[in-house]
Structures are given as structure tokens and as C-alpha cells.
Amino acid sequence: MSFFIRKNVTKRKKPPVRVNNNNIKKKKTRNHVDDEISSESSESEHDEHFSSESDSERQLTAAEKKVQLAKKYLSEIEEEERRRLEDDNEEQVNKSVLKRLKDDVLEQKGKLKIKVADGLSFPTDIFELRSKKHTKAITCLVISPNDKFAYSASKDATLVQWDLQEFKAKNVLIHNRKKPQDNQTHHNCPILSLAVSENYLVSGDNSGLIIVRNPITLDYIGKLTGHKGCVTGLTICNETQQLFSCSKDKSLKVWNLVDLCYVETLFGHQTEVTSIDMLQKDRVISAGGMENIIRVWKIQEETQLIFNGVGGSIDTVKKIDNAHFITGGDNGILSIWGSLKKKPFCNVNNAHGVSSNNGEPNWISAVGALANSDLVVSGSYDGTIKFWRCSNNFKTLLPLFNVSIQGFVNSLVFTNDGSKLIVAIGNEHRYGRWHSVTGVKNSLHVIKLNFIKN
Known part of the structure; x- marks a missing residue:
């Protein structure tokens, strides 16, 4: 059974009815002739098309093109x-x-493993980045591929571009309530998700709207519509320039960023989809929230794999490498998964302790991983950030140390070179307002990582 719904799927045509009456004029078969293309005309058009190409391009074989690339x-x-x-x-x-x-x-091949966790020492340099434009909780965070910029968005529909070399805000986009005409190319409700690549910066909001921008200038490129619920997650495949989005409408959608068009919808989740990440070129992982299920989507094969959790809501998922990923949720369980096993490799119960108010496990609100390494992090609504080491071939999670910052940890992202961890802090959770921490400034915290070289 296919779970992939494509737009404008052409219906199969019925074969023409064969008529043996010789008295019927040829004019009546005109429509049938127009619908068909003879092999002779196809070959002539084919030759005409290729005659416009240069001889050098026509003589290149597939092997020679691979060598050029x-x-x-x-x-x-x-x-x-x-x-x-x-x-x-x-x-x-x-x-x-x-x-x-x-x-x-x-x-x-999914076999790259960089062991850095043992050489990580407790961070001593933590920088705070704050913008007065973020008047409400910061909900999401991404870092440009060259590590030059960070982008944060908040519930007040503000988008801030940060310069990570000078540690200051470079560009700010806000929702202008007094001038609605200025908001035609910007969000007018809470922004809940971001994704960035070399050519695109994409943001999704609470209404289901997705906006595409230039990542350097923040100039408006276009918008994508189709989700019936808020866009909770975005991720970009650099090889295909495709955008994957997930939503509270229980679906994932695939978009073409080059043409700014819809490609297909992926159905399967029975509850709100809370998080998404790119596992590898043709595979995407998504968290099903209260469904307590992780799904791995095989895009080319149009199939999906189902991974069952151990209870509670799975709210956040992050890729470690092509074959492993990490999840966290409201039951306080931190889990490591492998793409070849339907159950977690490792579960850490009460990973962030137990609340002194109600005795319930502290909610894991964000997870992060240094790509292709043994270092992962998790954050909770109590502001605690925990560093972990994956050992025993991802079957064990060992705690390293904790860093405490007041407020909700809504996002954790490593820079691509592994030198910094960026933390998005808000005064409330990215999805709701059921609990607020007073006195918290909505800000980013840049944690410089110190690795001891052997």
C-alpha cells in the first residue's frame, strides 16, 4: 500500500474502440490521430532536438560525465x-x-564515526545573544552551512539573522501590525520551524504558511501553501533541493524549492507530527507525538518503516548519522535508535530527573547531535542542558556533565565544525503556554566547546 499522494496524477486512458465500418470518413478519426505520436515524427523531433546540441556534449558518455563531475x-x-x-x-x-x-x-555508507566526547571538557565560555525584537519565546533555531549565520524565530513572528563571528544581530524581520501591507512577504503569526541550506532559508508558521527567502539578504523568494495545521518542522535535502515539512495536520509534504511547487504528501501518522529531520538523501525521519511512533520514510521506494516508542509523547527527533537518531519527549526518556531495529538501542529513564513539584519526569524539550560523532545533548524545560557520550556501538548513553540556563530549552544545534553549541531559550514551550518561567529573557546562548587533543 502506498502512503504517497501525488498531485495531478493522470488517469489511465481507455483504449480506442475499433470500428470496422468503411463508410465512416477519416475526419472522424482526427481526434484519435492527434492524441497519438507516430514513431517517425518522434524520431524526427528527437533528431531535431539533439541537432541543436554541440558535438562535444553529444559525444560525452555517461562515464565521461561522471569523471567531469x-x-x-x-x-x-x-x-x-x-x-x-x-x-x-x-x-x-x-x-x-x-x-x-x-x-x-x-x-x-553510514560508517563515519568520530569519537570526540571523551575529549570534551566543561565549557567555560558562554555568550548570550539577545534581541529586543524577540518579545515572545524563541521557538526554533538553525545555522547556515558555512557556520557564519544563525537564524532564530519566535512566537511574535520575528525572524533574526545573527552574525556568529561578531556575535550580534545582523538583520531582523518583524510583523508590523500598524502596516498590514508590509506583511505580505512575512508571517503574521507565531513561527514554529526553520530550515536553511546554501541557497534557501525556509520558515513555517502556526497557520500552515511556508515562506522561502535568500539566506544572506533575507529577501523574499516565494511562499508555499497546503498544510491545514501549523508547520512544526522543516528540513532540506541538499542533493535534490527538496523541502520536507511536517504539521499538526498529521501529514508530511514534499516541495521543490527550485520551482517553488508542491510535489507530494506523505500520510501515515495518526496524530500531530511534532518533529522532522533528514536521515540521508532519500530517507526522512519524523516523530508522531502522542502516537509514540517514529517513522522513517523511504522516498524513492514510497514506503515507510515504523519504530515503536516506550510510552508518552515523542516530541523531538534528531539525526546522529545515516543509520542512528536520538529522540526525547514528555516522559523524560532519552532514546537512541538504529534504522535496522524497530525498538530503541538504548533508553535512559528520567534523563533529566524528576520534578520536585509533582514527582513527574522532567520533560525533554530538545535534543541535538554532533553529526557522525558520539556526542549528543538534551535539554529540558527546567533549563538544564545535558551532554552525553554514545558508547558500546550506540547501545549505551553515558552522562558527561550538565550546563544550567534558566528558561525553556526549545532548540539545540551544533555548528557544522563542531566548535560551538547554540541554545535557543524561551520563557515558555515552543508549542504552548501552559507553563511560563518568569524573569527569563528570550535569547540564544553560544556555548564554546573545548576538546582536549590526544
Whole structure:
């Protein structure tokens, strides 16, 4: 059974009725002839199309095209490593490029594992980034692929672009209640989700509206509509330039960012979908909230895998590598999963302790993972951020240390180079207002990570 619904699916045409009456004029078969294309006309159009191409393009074989792409990819990596090292030493650059290529191969196979957790020491440098425009709780956070910018959004429909090199707000977009005409290219209700790539910054709000922007200038590119509930999660596939969104309307949707169009809808969740992440090129993971189920969607195969939790609501999910992911929820259980096993590899009960007010487990409101490593983090509504080490082939989670910040931890994101952890703090939970922490400033906290080199 397929759970993928595509738009504009053409119906299968009935075969034409064969008529043997020779008295019928040929004019009556005109519609039938127009609908069909003969092989001769197809071949002539085909030849005419290819005659416009250059001889060099026509002579390239599939293998030669692969070689061209490989050379282009190699030159891009070499240039990136040269800039990163800030050195023209060819031997050093070649070593760095070779390591990048090996890591890329291992990552594609889901076998890249970087052990850094043992060398992590307690952070001493924590910077607070605050904007007066965030008058309500910050709900979501993303970091640009080059680690230059961070983007945060809040319940007051404010979007802030932060410069992570100068540690200050660079651009701010707000909802202007006095001038409705200024809001035609911006949200007018709480923004709950963000996603960013090299070419696009995407935001989703409480009404189901998705807006696409330029990630550097924040210029409006377009909007996507179709969800019937608030957009709770967004993620972008860099290889295909496709956007995946999840919503409280119990569905996931696939969008084409290049053409700004809808592709298909993924059905299967029976309750509100609370979180989403990209596992690998053709696989997406989503959390089903009170359904207590994680679903892995195989996009090309149009199938899905179901992973059963251990009770409560699964509110947040984050990729660790191509084969593992981490989840947390209102039952206080932190879980590590593998894509080949339907039950968690590891469960940590009461991962953030028990509330002194009601004796219930403290709610895990956010999780994060340093990509392809053994380092993960979790955050709670009491402001505690816990660092964990994955060991025993992801079958054990060992606590490292805690960092306390007052307020709700609504998002945890590592920079791509692994040097910093960015924390989004709000005075209330990103989805509701059932509990508010007084005296909390809505802000970002930048935790500088110190790794001891062996």
C-alpha cells in the first residue's frame, strides 16, 4: 500500500474502440490521430532536438560525465580546504582533501564515526545573544552551512539573522501590525520551524504558511501553501533541493524549492507530527507525538518503516548519522535508535530527573547531535542542558556533565565544525503556554566547546 499522494496524477486512458465500418470518413478519426505520436515524427523531433546540441556534449558518455563531475567536486573540496587551512602548503592541503574524501565515503555508507566526547571538557565560555525584537519565546533555531549565520524565530513572528563571528544581530524581520501591507512577504503569526541550506532559508508558521527567502539578504523568494495545521518542522535535502515539512495536520509534504511547487504528501501518522529531520538523501525521519511512533520514510521506494516508542509523547527527533537518531519527549526518556531495529538501542529513564513539584519526569524539550560523532545533548524545560557520550556501538548513553540556563530549552544545534553549541531559550514551550518561567529573557546562548587533543 502506498502512503504517497501525488498531485495531478493522470488517469489511465481507455483504449480506442475499433470500428470496422468503411463508410465512416477519416475526419472522424482526427481526434484519435492527434492524441497519438507516430514513431517517425518522434524520431524526427528527437533528431531535431539533439541537432541543436554541440558535438562535444553529444559525444560525452555517461562515464565521461561522471569523471567531469568528480573532477569538479574534487576541485571544490581542494579550494574549501585551502581556505580553511589558510595555507598554500600542497602536502598539507592534499592530506586534508584525502581525509575529506574518506570521510565522505564513510558518511554515505553510514560508517563515519568520530569519537570526540571523551575529549570534551566543561565549557567555560558562554555568550548570550539577545534581541529586543524577540518579545515572545524563541521557538526554533538553525545555522547556515558555512557556520557564519544563525537564524532564530519566535512566537511574535520575528525572524533574526545573527552574525556568529561578531556575535550580534545582523538583520531582523518583524510583523508590523500598524502596516498590514508590509506583511505580505512575512508571517503574521507565531513561527514554529526553520530550515536553511546554501541557497534557501525556509520558515513555517502556526497557520500552515511556508515562506522561502535568500539566506544572506533575507529577501523574499516565494511562499508555499497546503498544510491545514501549523508547520512544526522543516528540513532540506541538499542533493535534490527538496523541502520536507511536517504539521499538526498529521501529514508530511514534499516541495521543490527550485520551482517553488508542491510535489507530494506523505500520510501515515495518526496524530500531530511534532518533529522532522533528514536521515540521508532519500530517507526522512519524523516523530508522531502522542502516537509514540517514529517513522522513517523511504522516498524513492514510497514506503515507510515504523519504530515503536516506550510510552508518552515523542516530541523531538534528531539525526546522529545515516543509520542512528536520538529522540526525547514528555516522559523524560532519552532514546537512541538504529534504522535496522524497530525498538530503541538504548533508553535512559528520567534523563533529566524528576520534578520536585509533582514527582513527574522532567520533560525533554530538545535534543541535538554532533553529526557522525558520539556526542549528543538534551535539554529540558527546567533549563538544564545535558551532554552525553554514545558508547558500546550506540547501545549505551553515558552522562558527561550538565550546563544550567534558566528558561525553556526549545532548540539545540551544533555548528557544522563542531566548535560551538547554540541554545535557543524561551520563557515558555515552543508549542504552548501552559507553563511560563518568569524573569527569563528570550535569547540564544553560544556555548564554546573545548576538546582536549590526544
